[in-house]
Amino acid sequence: ETGVTQSPTHLIKTRGQQVTLRCSSQSGHNTVSWYQQALGQGPQFIFQYYREEENGRGNFPPRFSGLQFPNYSSELNVNALELDDSALYLCASSPRGGVADTQYFGPGTRLTVL
Amino acid sequence: GENVEQHPSTLSVQEGDSAVIKCTYSDSASNYFPWYKQELGKRPQLIIDIRSNVGEKKDQRIAVTLNKTAKHFSLHITETQPEDSAVYFCAAINNYGQNFVFGPGTRLSVLP
Numbered sequence: 001e002t003g004v005t006q007s008p009t010h011l012i013k014t015r016g017q018q019v020t021l022r023c024s025s026q027s028g029h030n031t032v033s034w035y036q037q038a039l040g041q042g043p044q045f046i047f048q049y050y051r052e053e054e055n056g057r058g059n060f061p062p063r064f065s066g067l068q069f070p071n072y073s074s075e076l077n078v079n080a081l082e083l084d085d086s087a088l089y090l091c092a093s094s095p096r097g098g099v100a101d102t103q104y105f106g107p108g109t110r111l112t113v114l
Numbered sequence: 115g116e117n118v119e120q121h122p123s124t125l126s127v128q129e130g131d132s133a134v135i136k137c138t139y140s141d142s143a144s145n146y147f148p149w150y151k152q153e154l155g156k157r158p159q160l161i162i163d164i165r166s167n168v169g170e171k172k173d174q175r176i177a178v179t180l181n182k183t184a185k186h187f188s189l190h191i192t193e194t195q196p197e198d199s200a201v202y203f204c205a206a207i208n209n210y211g212q213n214f215v216f217g218p219g220t221r222l223s224v225l226p
Contacts, residue, residue, distance in 0.1 A: 033214065035214075035216075040219075041218060041219070042120075042203050042205075042216035042217055042218050042219050043158065043203070043214075043216050044216070045213050045214055045215065048212055048213070055212055056210070056212025056213050058213060090157065090158070092214075099210070100145055100146035100165075100207045100208065100210070101146075102148065102160060102163060103148075103160075103214060104160070105150075105157040105158045105159075106157060107156070107157045108157060
């Protein structure tokens with residue numbers, strides 16, 4: 001069984017640029033959630049994708065967008081980067097969408113915005 | 115929406131002592147409560163979870179209790195070891211599984 005993987009590991013961008021982060025879900029999981037974790041804080045829910053559709057969204061502006069592909073992998077896109085977007089971005093996969101289920105986290109992508 | 119509070123923010127215990135971390139939630143529709151351990155620079159790892167139809171769950175040195183009426187749940191670690199040192203996060207999720215709301219975390223230090 002393959003765990004959740006994310007790429008890249010680290011990324012440095014400048015303010016105003018755009019970034020795409022990638023996540024491969026654990027084998028057999030059809031739901032991917034994305035979180036932003038600022039230093040010293042708990043993860044904040046961005047959105048969830050289930051069967052290629054957005055299935056819930058947290059309090060993040062529209063410049064945060066995502067996709068899920070038929071193989072259940074997912075992308076997080078952030079446009080017009082701001083300094084406050086610097087954080088660890090975590091994705092988590094779960095076996096079933098639409099129900100309260102265990103989420104398994106990837107190692108994260110650390111984004112630095114200069 | 116859901117709001118999860120967690121206390122204490124930092125906790126230091128001597129090796130072998132017990133540690134207790136408490137969380138409260140606001141949304142009565144929440145019915146799944148996992149606990150994650152996050153070591154420095156690593157991903158959050160699930161250590162134990164509990165659903166709203168259960169009052170207590172135990173796994174070796176770790177236990178979780180849930181009081182639905184009071185909307186709080188607690189993590190208990192007995193016989194603490196230095197490798198238990200990490201940041202612990204509680205979370206609450208509603209029946210539709212769309213939104214994990216995490217607490218702010220507790221930094222546990224186990225002193226040898």
